[in-house]
Amino acid sequence: MNVILLGPPGAGKGTQAKLLQEARGIIQLSTGDMLRAEVSAGSDLGNKAKEVMDAGQLVSDEILIGMISNRINQADCADGFILDGFPRTTPQAGALDVMLEDRGLKIDHVVELAVDDDAMVKRITGRFTCANCGTGYHDEYQKPSVDGICDKCGGNEFSRRADDNETTVRSRLSAYHEQTAPIIAYYRNKGTLKTVDGMADIDEVTKQLADITG
Numbered sequence: 001m002n003v004i005l006l007g008p009p010g011a012g013k014g015t016q017a018k019l020l021q022e023a024r025g026i027i028q029l030s031t032g033d034m035l036r037a038e039v040s041a042g043s044d045l046g047n048k049a050k051e052v053m054d055a056g057q058l059v060s061d062e063i064l065i066g067m068i069s070n071r072i073n074q075a076d077c078a079d080g081f082i083l084d085g086f087p088r089t090t091p092q093a094g095a096l097d098v099m100l101e102d103r104g105l106k107i108d109h110v111v112e113l114a115v116d117d118d119a120m121v122k123r124i125t126g127r128f129t130c131a132n133c134g135t136g137y138h139d140e141y142q143k144p145s146v147d148g149i150c151d152k153c154g155g156n157e158f159s160r161r162a163d164d165n166e167t168t169v170r171s172r173l174s175a176y177h178e179q180t181a182p183i184i185a186y187y188r189n190k191g192t193l194k195t196v197d198g199m200a201d202i203d204e205v206t207k208q209l210a211d212i213t214g
């Protein structure tokens, strides 16, 4: 099964992709995580992307299309994948159609997480991640069971993203509405789009997503 999760920054794409990965054994492909790994590694691509990401803008279609095209060829995608953060522009959506057709693959579910923009700033500025295993948390909505200790791996170091400040979040939301929101209509016209209430609590969103993906 191949799934696309769509929604603005903070909608819960990463949170739900990780839960769906655990539940269904299909791999999360987060283009944001891939780019952040390049930035951490100090690669040429990462150095190019960092400035754009810190400004809350979109990295070039050419880079992203190449990245996903290579990634879906890898063995861990054979049982299915969840696209989290891709496609994000009309050219990316078109390129995805071509690369899937070339490989005899298709997308089974395109799911939009519908949310109110105003709530996203609070969601994003409260987000933190286990530095060891990458499990995501929130200061208010998703705290570790024991303060300062990761539920999953017991780690006690956490990190916050460089682009999770209020100014950058507002630029990311603008980029979403200008460049990404048009692809919702693209998938609606194809008849593949389903919408879940991304303002519900995390467990309820997981349930709605499970109802769609079967």
Ligand code: AP5
Pocket (backbone or CB within 6 Å): 007, 008, 009, 010, 011, 012, 013, 014, 015, 016, 031, 032, 033, 035, 052, 053, 054, 056, 057, 058, 059, 060, 061, 064, 084, 085, 086, 087, 088, 092, 123, 124, 126, 127, 128, 136, 137, 138, 139, 141, 142, 172, 198, 199, 200, 201, 202, 205
């Ligand atoms: P990316 O990493 O994809 O960031 P994003 O789209 O801005 O989305 P986020 O990761 O911020 O939000 P999310 O929906 O995953 O929310 P999460 O589940 O963490 O991209 C970063 C940058 O990379 C882009 O700005 C761009 O520069 C570049 N980039 C990436 N892909 C690109 C592409 N295809 N083309 C061009 N450039 C690209 O949840 C947020 C918080 O809320 C968490 O703390 C969570 O615990 C909490 N939460 C989640 N769900 C709920 C809920 N239902 N109720 C309450 N709290 C919740």
Ligand code: MG
Pocket (backbone or CB within 6 Å): 013, 014, 015, 030, 032
């Ligand atoms: Mg994310």
